[in-house]
Amino acid sequence: MDPGDFEEFYRRHFDAITGFVARRVGDPHTVADLTAEVFLAVIDSSAGYDPARGSETAWLYGIARNVVCAESRRSARQSVLGARVAGRRLLDEDDIVRLEERLDAESAARLALAAMGQLPDGEKAVLELIVVDQLTVGEAAKVLGIRPVTARVRLHRARRALAGTTTVAPGTAPLTYAGETA
Known part of the structure; x- marks a missing residue:
């Protein structure tokens, strides 16, 4: 996509995409990040845009939906991981x-x-x-x-x-091989 064309495209759709993301995400930092991610994805996939398959608005909203869904999945995974860690007790001195x-x-x-x-x-x-x-x-x-x-x-x-890379721990036998004795 030509830089001049992209700038005009960006200005034309920025508010709509920011609103789309803001309706689905509650954090302003995440809205800004995801909006930027949408337009980066537009740059990456602009060669694949085919006007015969639909309008640029529909194409752009499809990209925005994919970005928001990916963030939702990532956030859900983070929540699950956080819950798993939160349910564990910390190691005490004896455990360490x-x-x-x-x-x-x-x-x-x-x-x-x-x-x-x-x-x-x-x-x-x-x-x-x-x-x-x-x-x-x-x-x-x-x-x-x-x-x-x-x-x-x-x-x-x-x-x-x-040879020499391992030592035998005290009280244990050295490695033996099938059919051999130590």
């Missing part, structure tokens, strides 16, 4: 201490998962099948459609890449 202890206890696992995320896909797939799913090297190879020797090589590379 327990969660901090849990975070500390899981730090090695977080490091391992982050390190696994850096592995090449093939190595990560073998490691997950063997460590997480407890398959044997042969079974993992079949799942991935590779030879067992390839699976062993990938497992070895993954172990080597992860």
